Amino acid sequence: MxxxxxxxxxxxxxxxxxxxxxxxxxxxxxxxxxxxxTIAVRRNDSRYHDASRFWARIxxxxxxxxxxxGIPMEFQFGTNWSHFSRFAGGVIGQTLAMEGxxxxxxxxxxxxxxxxxxxxxxxxxxxxxxxxxxxxAWLSGFFIIATDAWMQYPVGFTQGLDxxxxxxxxxxxxxxxxxxxxxxxxxxxxxxxGAFVMASIGAYYLLSRQNVEHARIFVRTGVIVGLIxxxxxxxxxxxxxxxxxxxHQPVTLAAMEALFESQPGAPLVLIGQPDVEKRRIDNPxxxxxxxxxxTYRRWNxxxxxxxxxxxELWPYNVPLLYYSYHIMVGLGTIFIAIMxxxxxxxxxxxxxxxxxxxxVLLLSLPFxxxxxxxxxxxxxxxxxxxxxxxxxxxxxxxxxxxxxxxxLFTLLGFMGMYMVLxxxxxxxxxxxxxxxxxxxxxxxx
Amino acid sequence: xxxxxxxxxxxMLTAYVVLDGFDLGAGIIYPVAARSDGERRAILRAIGxxxxxxxxxxxxxxxxxYFAFPQLYASSFSGFYLPLMMVLWLLILRAIGIEFRLHxxxxxxxxxxxxxxxxxxxxxxxxxxxxxxxxxxxxxxxxDGYFFEPLWTTWRVxxxxxxxxxxxxxxxxxxxxxxxxxxxxxxxxxTAGAVSQRARAVAVMLWPVLFFLTVSSLVATTFxxxxxxxxxxxxxxxxxxxxxxxxxxxxxxxxxxxxxEKLAFLASAVFIAGMLVGAAFALYPVVLPAREPxxxxxxxxxxxxxxxxxxxxxxxxxxAVLALGYFVLIYRMFGGKVNLDEVAPxxxxxxxxxxxxx
Numbered sequence: 001m002x003x004x005x006x007x008x009x010x011x012x013x014x015x016x017x018x019x020x021x022x023x024x025x026x027x028x029x030x031x032x033x034x035x036x037x038t039i040a041v042r043r044n045d046s047r048y049h050d051a052s053r054f055w056a057r058i059x060x061x062x063x064x065x066x067x068x069x070g071i072p073m074e075f076q077f078g079t080n081w082s083h084f085s086r087f088a089g090g091v092i093g094q095t096l097a098m099e100g101x102x103x104x105x106x107x108x109x110x111x112x113x114x115x116x117x118x119x120x121x122x123x124x125x126x127x128x129x130x131x132x133x134x135x136x137a138w139l140s141g142f143f144i145i146a147t148d149a150w151m152q153y154p155v156g157f158t159q160g161l162d163x164x165x166x167x168x169x170x171x172x173x174x175x176x177x178x179x180x181x182x183x184x185x186x187x188x189x190x191x192x193x194g195a196f197v198m199a200s201i202g203a204y205y206l207l208s209r210q211n212v213e214h215a216r217i218f219v220r221t222g223v224i225v226g227l228i229x230x231x232x233x234x235x236x237x238x239x240x241x242x243x244x245x246x247x248h249q250p251v252t253l254a255a256m257e258a259l260f261e262s263q264p265g266a267p268l269v270l271i272g273q274p275d276v277e278k279r280r281i282d283n284p285x286x287x288x289x290x291x292x293x294x295t296y297r298r299w300n301x302x303x304x305x306x307x308x309x310x311x312e313l314w315p316y317n318v319p320l321l322y323y324s325y326h327i328m329v330g331l332g333t334i335f336i337a338i339m340x341x342x343x344x345x346x347x348x349x350x351x352x353x354x355x356x357x358x359x360v361l362l363l364s365l366p367f368x369x370x371x372x373x374x375x376x377x378x379x380x381x382x383x384x385x386x387x388x389x390x391x392x393x394x395x396x397x398x399x400x401x402x403x404x405x406x407x408l409f410t411l412l413g414f415m416g417m418y419m420v421l422x423x424x425x426x427x428x429x430x431x432x433x434x435x436x437x438x439x440x441x442x443x444x445x
Numbered sequence: 446x447x448x449x450x451x452x453x454x455x456x457m458l459t460a461y462v463v464l465d466g467f468d469l470g471a472g473i474i475y476p477v478a479a480r481s482d483g484e485r486r487a488i489l490r491a492i493g494x495x496x497x498x499x500x501x502x503x504x505x506x507x508x509x510x511y512f513a514f515p516q517l518y519a520s521s522f523s524g525f526y527l528p529l530m531m532v533l534w535l536l537i538l539r540a541i542g543i544e545f546r547l548h549x550x551x552x553x554x555x556x557x558x559x560x561x562x563x564x565x566x567x568x569x570x571x572x573x574x575x576x577x578x579x580x581x582x583x584x585x586x587x588x589d590g591y592f593f594e595p596l597w598t599t600w601r602v603x604x605x606x607x608x609x610x611x612x613x614x615x616x617x618x619x620x621x622x623x624x625x626x627x628x629x630x631x632x633x634x635x636t637a638g639a640v641s642q643r644a645r646a647v648a649v650m651l652w653p654v655l656f657f658l659t660v661s662s663l664v665a666t667t668f669x670x671x672x673x674x675x676x677x678x679x680x681x682x683x684x685x686x687x688x689x690x691x692x693x694x695x696x697x698x699x700x701x702x703x704x705x706e707k708l709a710f711l712a713s714a715v716f717i718a719g720m721l722v723g724a725a726f727a728l729y730p731v732v733l734p735a736r737e738p739x740x741x742x743x744x745x746x747x748x749x750x751x752x753x754x755x756x757x758x759x760x761x762x763x764x765a766v767l768a769l770g771y772f773v774l775i776y777r778m779f780g781g782k783v784n785l786d787e788v789a790p791x792x793x794x795x796x797x798x799x800x801x802x803x
Contacts, residue, residue, distance in 0.1 A: 079529055093515055100508035101509075
């Protein structure tokens with residue numbers, strides 16, 4: 001692999017992976033805060049007001065990090081991927097520009113009101129500010145997903161004489177079925193992160209016997225919302241996403257499952273290590289015929305394997321794709337199990353006193369982050385070797401004028417800066433958790 | 446249709462410089478105008494509710510540029526690779542300088558973020574000025590529409606220029622002084638007492654410098670790229686723009702020592718907008734001049750397809766109306782002078798500092 005291509009890919013991969021640690025929480029929390037705030041206003045319950053203010057503080061810190069690490073993403077299309085931008089700007093420029101016009105202005109205006117408008121705003125206005133922030137965050141997510149969905153499944157375009165693509169149908173672009181299923185799957189994943197983090201902090205307070213009243217609200221809200229969305233993540237959103245991959249990117253599906261031989265009644269590999277050189281799976285643990293059934297709803301359906309496709313169409317890194325996909329699905333299954341058990345105990349009134357279950361909730365905190373990240377790695381590695389599936393190769397997209405040395409310089413710069421940001425983030429969030437939900441609200445005005 | 450989008454992008458970038466310009470300028474005069482923690486908080490509070498929204502104009506302008514002129518976006522962003530990456534780092538540092546400062550009431554912690562806020566604001570002003578200088582001077586575009594500029598080469602205006610040469614350094618300094626004055630006038634309007642007086646003193650002190658730099662940069666521009674005069678010769682109506690620029694400068698000079706800060710601030714906004722509109726007028730229809738004129742990028746050879754541009758006009762108009770609505774709301778809500786009593790040092794730890802808007 002040409003080293004400039006590799007470094008430009010790492011540049012985007014590193015900055016976007018770090019970036020998405022923050023929006024997945026803020027998009028999820030935005031919904032949860034609206035839930036808390038709605039209950040607070042309806043019941044006029046001060047505990048719920050405190051709870052929503054506490055999570056607004058955590059949200060605020062995450063949001064700053066999400067914004068500052070998000071700005072470089074918009075720039076990198078031009079700086080590091082200029083040939084791709086020239087090719088695809090006529091279509092994806094639409095969705096990226098709309099994000100700026102519709103989401104960023106909305107968020108930047110209402111976030112301040114939402115976080116610190118306390119004294120100046122009535123309860124109803126505070127609720128509206130929370131809703132506006134939620135809308136802004138979720139709109140932002142939609143435009144980004146619509147952009148990525150177009151790269152996965154290009155629709156609504158024509159190709160000009162110079163090779164670049166141009167918009168032919170705006171509605172096909174924004175109503176693409178791929179975009180809406182991917183959006184549903186992605187946002188559900190973000191809510192899972194928010195719900196697990198909320199339940200985890202609540203469990204921490206209960207285990208350490210502080211802020212008990214608020215902690216119960218956190219655990220209750222986190223478990224109920226988490227249970228709903230953990231199920232939605234699998235069905236229908238994950239299921240539909242998988243079917244679209246099977247139809248439109250069959251080679252990707254084969255690589256995700258590390259299925260080398262085309263076969264009827266294909267097995268589902270639960271565990272095993274793909275050996276691409278020998279084209280087999282080592283140490284496999286499988287469920288016979290399950291892959292055929294999950295993909296086509298028929299036990300004996302034929303599933304095409306990697307051997308049916310020329311190797312130049314295979315994703316670049318089959319083992320990494322296979323592992324990220326299996327980590328995502330495995331964790332998603334465990335999330336359902338955790339939330340079903342926790343939900344049952346909540347229903348029976350035993351959850352708040354069950355130390356082992358609270359420990360499970362506490363320790364589960366990092367895993368939704370891992371699952372969401374693995375999901376994105378699956379989507380983006382699975383699209384390789386294409387930047388725009390079937391139309392434009394990744395190897396043709398990077399900025400030819402930006403040398404490997406210059407790109408490495410800025411990659412190292414981002415690594416250093418993001419390390420500092422990560423340390424500051426942990427430091428500030430820990431401080432908010434120590435201060436707790438009953439602390440004095442920030443009243444700067 | 447290309448012309449419409451040229452105007453839209455130019456207006457958005459102008460809005461960005463005028464709006465974010467005053468909070469960048471506030472960051473530059475920050476160490477001079479504010480001596481105590483309370484005074485620093487007063488300045489931060491004056492920009493707190495609005496700075497992030499101001500910065501969104503840059504992001505939205507960038508997105509709109511990508512959408513309307515994808516090839517210009519591709520060429521310029523990759524060609525200006527290193528300075529753009531540094532701008533990104535500075536934007537990150539500046540944002541955390543403003544937003545993280547308030548979280549911990551410790552003088553060492555605060556001093557660190559104060560320094561970051563000041564340095565990042567000043568360097569950003571210089572970078573933006575130098576960027577405009579590069580666009581006006583022209584870049585070494587090749588026949589394929591791409592180029593790459595190192596940070597500096599010989600410091601001369603040549604066919605192998607760097608991002609920095611004597612001309613772009615000059616435009617960088619012009620931007621630094623113009624935005625410092627702009628920010629000083631904003632702080633003078635939004636605060637009271639000693640901070641306001643010191644800010645006004647900075648503005649009064651800087652105007653002769655600004656006047657001198659403006660004249661010399663305009664003269665230098667006609668030498669560096671004589672073609673900038675072509676549009677003015679072909680359409681003499683364009684002469685209105687420099688007249689407005691100098692009228693605004695004169696108003697600013699007249700109004701700021703008399704304590705008419707609001708008028709002076711508005712004049713400063715008109716001055717900055719006039720300079721940018723003048724540059725856009727001189728460039729049109731070229732958007733990125735090449736040192737070899739045949740390779741210049743124009744609105745015609747960089748624009749997206751016609752259908753996309755027409756569709757975009759519909760949603761852009763809706764988005765712009767909404768954005769203006771939010772701006773009216775937030776500026777009305779936080780109108781008037783910052784009340785220094787509210788930020789007295791006795792305020793409880795967590796109730797202090799600027800209200801972050803991010």
